[in-house]
Amino acid sequence: MTGTGDTTVAVAGADGERLRRWRMVLGGGEADGTGRALAGRDAAMDGALGALYGGGGSGGAPRGERSAGLGGSAPNVARWLGDIRTYFPSSVVQVMQRDAIARLGLSTLLMEPEMLEAVEPDVHLVGTLLSLNKAMPETTRETARAVVRKVVEQLEKRLATRTRATLTGALDRSARVSRPRHADIDWNRTIRANLKNYLPEYRTVVPERLIGYGRAAQSVKKEVILCIDQSGSMAASVVYASVFGAVLASMRSIATRLVVFDTAVVDLTDQLDDPVDVLFGTQLGGGTDINRALAYCQSKITRPADTVVVLISDLYEGGIRDEMLKRVAAMKRSGVEFVTLLALSDEGAPAYDREHAAALAALGAPAFACTPDLFPEVMAAALEKRPLPDPRPAS
Secondary structure, three states: OOOHHHHHHHHHHHHHHHHHHHHHHHOOOHHHOOOOOOOHHHHHHHHHHHHHHOOOOOOOOOOOOOOOOOOOOHHHHHHHHHHHHHHOOHHHHHHHHHHHHHHHOHHHHHHOHHHHHHOOOOHHHHHHHHHOHHHOOHHHHHHHHHHHHHHHHHHHHHHHHHHHHHHHHHHHHHOOEOOOOHHHEOHHHHHHHOHHHEEOOOOEEOOOOOOEOOOHHHOOOEEEEEEEEOOHHHHHHHHHHHHHHHHHHOOOOEEEEEEEEOOOEEEOHHHOOOHHHHHHOOOOOOOOOHHHHHHHHHHOOOOHHHEEEEEEOOOOOOOOHHHHHHHHHHHHHOOOEEEEEEEEOOOOOOOOOHHHHHHHHHOOOOEEEEOOOOHHHHHHHHHOOOOOOOOOOOO
């Protein structure tokens, strides 16, 4: 049985924990109203947070005007990067790194090998490194490639197996034949198609019509063109699309082409065996000419009825809008499956050109954001020429 004194201690403890949490959120100083001082690990965590979001104080000292505390010192930044990895989980570390790059202008420090060895690699860091690619000194380039490769390998491990399995099934279904060899019979569909021929006395179905799979793996059945906007806002989409491009290129039954563009167009298909090479072949930033990119893709289509074109762009067109729409319409009339993704990332609803998205939807090419986990289903539906899975336009 708990006595009154124990209850009082428990309540006081709960109040103290609430004050501690509010102190960590409010950042200290006279205005926070908690009157709570921090010590030990709490003070160290507060210092790491304060260096980025406050004035770098700890332990409840007044802060005055809020300002960043890392400055331009490489040793300080390296120490801070180590601290946040000690005190916070990986997902929080990645957010704090992104905020540090945006708020404190730490991009230049990422061009030092020591900094790259201290950071937590993620898709957004890769995007930042790619944007610095042309300015990166030779001494840092190999370290940067190692960071990018680590992220790419993580993404491939997460996405490759499921993508290959999903698309292999779609290719098999799209290649079904009516007079299959015994090894190619799709027994599930064959039984369903012949249920009317069920003989109860023999407890069997007489298969008058056989349905089978085509031998999709023996030759190229479909062609896929990934057309990727490499403007700065599309960094995460470029990373994911490059990984998916490499996965698709590894499948013998799909001929894959990868094209990146800003105001110029670059075909990176010959580098698809290594997505890291693809990524370092991009140049994030610059303008956007979707019409020119689609003109190039259109010139590479030889089998329209067996071709899927995936445009990954926020649709902020700097080229000729009407020509862009005419090209999409012409490709669709010829039999091309045209998919428009406003983003290929784990982020929320992206910023995009609503007028262009509405115009594409009117042509039967609705534009919507897509997560990497949904992308295999989107591609499978496109390969089979069926409605895309839940293609909700971003609002």
